[in-house]
Amino acid sequence: MTIARPRTVADALDALGALPGAQLLAGGTDLMVEINFGRRSPDDIVALRRVAELGAFEVGEEVVLGAGVTYSVLEHDLADELPALAAAARTVGSPQIRNAGTVGGNVGTASPAGDTLPVLAALDAAVTLAGPEGDRTLPLDAFITGPKRTAIRPGELIRDVRFRRPRGPQLFLKVGPRNAMVISVACCAVVVDADRRRVGIGLGSVGPRPLRATAAEDALAPLVDWDALRADRDAIQRAAALSAEAAEPITDHRATADYRRHCVGVLVERALTRGLEP
Amino acid sequence: MTDTSTRERADRVVGHGLGTSAPRPDGTPKVRGQFAFSSDLWADEMLWGRTVRSPHPSARIVRVDTTVAEAMAGVHAVLTAADVPGRATYGLEHTDQPVFASDVVRYHGEAVAVVAADHPETARRAAAAVVVDYDVADPLVDPEAAIDAIPIHPDGNVFRHVRIVHGDPDAAGDVVVEGAYEVGMQDQAFLGPESGLAIPAEDGGVDLYISTQWLHVDRDQVAACLNLEPERVRLTLSGVGGAFGAREDVSLQVHLCLLALATGRPVKMLYSREESFFGHVHRHPARMTYRHHATRTGDLVKVEARLVLDGGAYASSSTAVIANASCFAAGPYRVPNAVIDGWAVRTNNPPCGAMRGFGAVQACFGHESQMDRLAAALGMDPVDLRLRNALRTGDVLPTGQRITGVAPVRECIEAAVAHPLPPPAADDPLERPGGAGLTVDSADVRRGVGFAVGFKNLLYSEGFDDYSTAAVRLELAADGEPVATVHCAAAEVGQGFVTLAQQVVRSELGVERVVLRTADTGVGSAGSTSASRQTWMSGGAVQAACEAVKIALAARGGDLSAGPIEELREHHHRPTSPLDERGQGDAHVSYAFAAHRAVVDVDPGLGLVRVVQIATGQDIGRALNPLAVIGQIEGGIAQGVGLAVMEEVLVADGCIQNPSFTDYLIPTALDMPAVAATLIEQPEPGAPFGAKGVGEAPTISSTPAVVAAIRAATGVELARVPVRAADIAMPQAASRGAAQT
Structure with a gap:
């Protein structure tokens, strides 16, 4: 097994190119459960935690949440700006899980029970995918195609989730x-x-x-x-x-x-x- | 969690002898993460064991092919039933469970083979490579049907039928209430999964390091299956991460030792959380029907009950559990006439056995639901009805046994009721029903108060001599100060015997420095850490050994300089007798009583519950360590609350649906109520130090108290625990749903 530990999105895309079929790993709160239950045994892994740009966020007219933003950040740092997302993040697992799990992971896993997903749906969020041919953006509704199924293509990773910041409760x-x-x-x-x-x-x-x-x-x-x-x-x-x-x-x-x-x-x-x- | 007054009182009792809140010797390492649990065991060159389990609850085994697994690199052994040199079966009281299934499998998860490999992942893959051809059969999953169904085991489908007939079976009361109740399958949900390490010994025997509740009964079962003399099977207790009854039965003990002897290497096994749900017994699910008769003024006239406990595929302790459920089916009340039928039956469901409360839990949900129903029919206050019928010393139980010890049922009830009610609705939305889900506004919350009383036996019953053994050695340490060393096989599973043993020695011998030797089979049996018995039995053995040391020391004129003094003593409780064919007999040694008042907040719209407070009065004899007593009360209430509102192993067609802590839910800090506890201290005659065991009583009546409070808040009839949200929010629809499962 090869575990790539890139520090930039560009390096992560290179690693995905070099390791076809590699499993993306962010917080590991979904993947490690699958591995521990023996349901998945990936040959290679591209670990994203060191990719600092994925952990960034911007809150302006538009909100851009890097895929690596954790539930803890949503819960503690964005509670005033994004109260529903913060409330959803607060309900995920334990504090330790919230320190590890990410919004990109929640979207990428696309579980029917993903807690941030109905909020992102109500916010008309879009998902930006970075790939070898550049970025593309899909509405959440087009990105999540079924239970734990998404439109992500081989070689792509989720760069961010973005939406226009609404005014109102x-x-x-x-x-x-x-x-x-x-x-x-x-x-x-x-x-x-x-x-x-x-x-x-x-x-x-x-x-x-x-x-x-x-x-x-x-x-x-x-x-x-x-x-x-x-x-x-x-x-x-x-x-x-x-x-x-x-x-x-x-x-x-x-x-x-x-x-x-x-x-x-x-x-x-x-x-x-x-x-x-x- | 506990109201500050009780906690502060407990904390104030500083010191190290009996009656003080002496600190646990293992407390600091446990909170620092430095305590070695059995899952941390390690030996050079050790192999990893892994179990092959049946995916079917009922099937004939056509063929087991181990050749592919055996040929895998790194695999050192693959063992099946053919490799068991001794007795092919084991069991706590009846040896009916195969070490490995050979001809048929009788439950989902039953062991068929075991492998040892040089890496846990290799072991996992080898286990997956063992080919087992099954001829799948329809599982027998209905416990009522099991009574008359074709036997699924040569020993039959009825583990035991207890029939108690007391007084006039035809007596009738002016007021009669009936009810049918169900209890789901609860799991002990200990945090440290099954694990152990077996090391082959030069004498052809084996040393087993293991987390268990009773070293000697494990040893005897392992030795029989290995065809070794018991002396050549030596067990040492390793760090136990909780037990609650689930470590009474053998799980991986025999498998580990077989692998160690077959490979000549140390072998470790460690169940995953998922496997743990298949690797130990659960609390028996129960179906109960009751009919209570009373006079118009509220005196109980007769209790009729029929209890059916689903024991699953193998006997485990079912015969004792159903005896308990039957003996305590009428509750802690004067009941002059009773007809009680208790059945424990075999099915293809997961095996069930010991869990905190041991049969009394199931019965208590039945009899306390009935007492509320009776109070409503009589137009009486539920607390008054209980007070009016409360057992006292000298009263006779439906088994004909007279209570000779203390029975402060009235005091327990009055103490629970006397605690102030908690303030109205919580300001913090996290503390409302639904918690972090922020589902309800305070205006939509309804509060309810419920009450229940329960009791059960302490120590083993029906003629069982569950003695304990302790050796105490007193000597001068190198610095000239006296030091006492205790050797006792009592399993410390978190209950605090390690603390208590030190307290006993300090108080009895006046020695501050007390060393505890590791519990092992190098000393006589201490009996099981169960049945609320170690304080009484092993505390009694340590006390007796101290007494003997004192006498020997006095004979020497108090001079220790001539060398160490060591004395070994056994403690036996007074003998009991089995129940006869009418369920009569002096079967029990002593009883512990407790009363619980629950205050709950309910969101009727969504059916979500927050248990706000539980107030309790508990009969404890004497508080030898007040803080430890409070800890047992809080922990027992947590498990009682869990059974009331969330904890259930879901079984469909014999298969467990939720073998994980994602879906088998236990209470979190946001589910645990405040606890207001009053300790009723009336020393029990015959008990060492007058102390009663305190671990089980908190679990028994907390469950029905919570359910009564939910009923009071909602008006919904709730006949089954755990109460599900849909049972409250949409009772008609929920009953349809239940019929389908």
Whole structure:
């Protein structure tokens, strides 16, 4: 096994070129579990932790989060600017896991239960991929193609995740059968975008990919008092019901599909109530 | 976690003798990460063992082909049932479990072969290369059906049927309430997975370094399977990372020793977390139906109960667990008439055996749910109903046994109720139901209060002489100061015997310096670290040895300069007798009682729960180390809360669905309630120092207290633990879901 430890994105791309099929390693919080369970045994690894540029972030009109930004950074350093992402990061594993795991890893693994994914979906985030032929940018919706499946090509790595910074409340709520350190049974993100007069509603753990409740968003937008940033209870309940309809949950050992759908309705109603005070 | 008043009182009792909160000798290394656990064992030239396990809960083994695995570079041995030189089976009380399955497999994860290789990854690959052809059969997974089903083992499907008939079986009360209850399969979830190191010895025997609860019973089982005299199998206790009953049964002990003898090399094994879930027994799932009869004024008239415990594929300690569940099925109450049927049965589910509370936990969820139901039917306060029927010294149990020791049930209840209720809803959203998920606003939170009382036996029962042995040596150290050395095979599994043994010697001999020898089979048996028994049994043996040393020293006129004094003593509890065919008999030595009041916050919309506080009164005899007692109470409550709201090994068609700490959830700091504890100190006659074991009682009634509080907050009937969110948020849908699993 070869383990490449590049210090720049360019070197990382060279290493990927030299080691076809190499596994990317960031925080290792997904990969090491797979390896420990014997589900994956990569021949080669390109380890990204030393690539300093991937750990950078910018918060301006546009937000750019390097793929190596950890959950701890989201939780502690960006809580004011990105409250929903910070709240989502706070629910990931233990502090040790949050020190290691990265936003790029969450996006790259593309688990249906990835905690930042519904927030990024609600933020209309895009994923920048660096590859041998240069960078390309895909909307999150086009990048994540299925459960743990993405549009990344051989030789590429995730450089960053970016989105326009909205003005308005941002919320994240997550249901799990324990009060901390738990995999999501259902979660939702609500992003109130006063500039574009839209409310983004992202859903997690209730479908093969992070979902957008677009019918709920479409129904809600015209009913919001955009100057006061308020909506009435009927509008919120309608949006919550439409969100529950948008869910595509399954039954597994963590919860039934019925309960997951029920949670979506409750969570979206509560998130909208907090964000748009009826 | 504990309310500061109790904690501060415990912390204030400084010193090193009995009655003080003497510090643990292993405390500092454990918190510094310097304590050597059995997973840290290492020997030069050692090999790594790995188990080949059945992926099926029920199958006939058609063929086992080890040739590919044996031919792999670095592989030193591949062993199957044909390589077991001695007894082919082992077991705590009934030797019905094969060292390796040879003809059939009876549970998901049963061992079929074991390999040794020079690297753990090589061992993993070799284990994967062992070819086993299975003829898969339908597993028997319904414990009710198992009673009359075609036996899946030559010993039959019924491990034991206990029938207790007491008083007038036809007695009837004015008020009758019925209920059916279920308890899911809890895991002990110790943090240190099974591990050990076996080293072949020059005498043809083997030295085994192992984390276990009872060195001598392991030794006897290993020796029988190896066909060696017990003297040639020497066990030494290695650092134990928790036990809670899961290390009572043999797991990798025989496999390790077989590999060491077959290869002539030291062999280490260390289960992964996933394998650990297949490598030890769990708490029995239970299905229980109850009928309580009472007078209109609230006196219990009769309890009828039927308990079915799923023991899984092999006996383990099922026969004793069902005896306990049956003996304590009616709860700590005066019950003049009782008809109790307890069944422990064999299925193709994972084997179940000992876990903290040992049968009393399951029964307590049943009888306490019933007491609440009865209180509601009578229009009585649930606490008053319990006080009215609370057992006292001199009362007779449904087994016909009269309680001769202390039975401060009333005091436990009153102490639990006397603690102030916690302040209303938490300001910190992390402390609301749902915790870090930030799912609920304070206006949507409902609070509930619930109450429960429980009890169980201390020490082994039904005629078992679980004695303990201790040697104490007193001598002058090089600096001229006296030093005492204790040699006892009592397994320290975290409970604190190492602290207590030092305290006993300091108080008895007045010697400050006390050295503990490593526990091993070089001294007589100490019995198991279970059944809340080591303080009583091994504490008693150490005390007796100290007493003998004192006498010998006095005979010398108190002069130690002539050389060391060493005395060895056994401690035996008073004899008990087995239950007869009507379930009657003086089966138990002593009992420990506890009462719990739970305060919970519930989010009814999502069904999420936060246990806010548990107040408890516990009958402990005497606090020999108040801080250690509080630690046991907090830990036991954590496991009780876990069973109430999250902990369950999910089994579908005989297969474990969640063998990981990702999906087998245990409480975190955000799930653990504040604990307000009152220690009820009434010395127990016949117990060394008057002290009762304290480890199990906190686990028993904390679970039903939490469930009662959730019922009070929501009005939802909850007949099963662990309570799942969907059971609360959508009870109709949840019951449909449960029917499918």
